[in-house]
Amino acid sequence: MSDVILDLDAVVKRFSDHEVLRGVSLALHRHEVVCLIGSSGSGKSTLLRCANMLETIDGGDVSLFGQSLLDPRVDPDLVRRHIALVFQSFNLFPHLSVLDNILLGPVRALKRPRQAVLDEAMVLLSRIGLAERAHDYPDRLSGGQQQRVAIVRSLAMRPALLLLDEVTSALDPTLVGEVLDLLRDLAAQGTTMLIATHEMGFARDVAHQVAFLDEGVLVECGTPEQIFNAPKQAATRTFLERAR
């Protein structure tokens, strides 16, 4: 096998009679950053959820490390330990401190020793400048800080792949920058990421590949230069003009 981590092959997803994904194919390689763009309702979030088995698919195939996730012997809990998902609304656990939010997955799901995870968590927190907030509760933090903690919570799982679902869409415009900076750092370190985003400038800077989704169809996929400077499809051009 090559270094393909996640392979989506003609994925179809329906909600009752509405077809949200109509045969989307996309491959993600190790150390690659792919940005998913497209208007709200185009199927970006659903695609991410299908990738970590929060949604079951109605057609096509999804494989991780070359193993099909459709195989009934595949345990979704094990799949999700390799694929981390960060949400638009952060979804930090309000009854746990920042530190306990980060420790929960590695200690309870991966059964790693608490002390080792704690040391790692503190390193991660100091990297985002929030080490001294480790014992605060999430509601004491700003939206941008909460989202950075949510990203760190995912990183603490040491995932092979990070899925990010419009992680800056719920933030004040002034707080978007700090979250995007963190993602830029992660990209520079070679983190494999699939990012659904409305931030076109960010996608242009960071992505290796940009994929444009329109009404459940993957219209066009290519390098940022190609997508943003010379889109082949009329739909892509229209979307980019409106997104500007």
Place this chain on the structure above:
Amino acid sequence: MSRPIDDPSSDVPSLFSVKRRLLFAGKRGVAASALSSLVILGALVAILFVSPNGATVRHFFFSPHNMWRSFVGDPKAGLLSVGRGFITNVWMFLVCEVLILAFGLGIAWIRISRSPILFPFRVLATAYTDIFRGIPVLLVVYIIGFGLPGLFIRVISYQSPAVYGCVALTITYSAYVAEVFRAGIYSVPNGQLLAARSLGLTHASTMRRVILPQAVRTVIPPLLNDFISLQKDTALVSTLGAIETVRAAQIYGSTTFNYSGYVVAALLFLALTIPMTRFTDRLIAKDRSRRLAGAT
């Protein structure tokens, strides 16, 4: 600098009303509330004195001598102590409370489970909550209290009335409490479940570490409300002949033809439920202000 309250020469419109000034000027606010309380309370007591048959009712229900005698009991006259009977109510309540919490949580857990293996249990649990929330507690007390002894089954059919009463109360209230727990679990936003599952936590640890700790907070006030009515419903066990406070008051009443014992029993229940009601109200108020603060 503040200007005098009513200065006719001022051209600023006055914001003070006569009504508010009378009520709240200086310490008169306290005086006003004390006075109104006294008037209302006095009116209620006065009913007992001005009613045509007030004197009789005062003697039969509020005679201090009989109240004290029923409270302490009089073994020589075959009178049981209403006060001691109340201890039975308290332990029945305490035992039931623990059992109800455990059963209620278990039933709620089954009802929200998704596992195909648990399907028959889910059906049973749903039927259980439907049935026992629909039957009056008194009937459940009768059915258990007179039904089980009639079966002549070893151990099960030879318990004291208080035990059957506890079984009946536990069965009924577990159905209510299960629904309270279930509502609490569903009140936790779905994003919490998604976040926990995407960290690779199993369904069970998601429940235990993420959903239940958050559900408990919303569940405590309605749970305490159910326990307040449970405290009162321990009185129903008197119908099985268990010697608790209401039964003792009944015996006192039928022996002496004086019903002050019932008033004593009522006061004992109030002594237990009022602190709990106040505590519950305070919790609700605190929870409300926490939510309001969180909504900024």
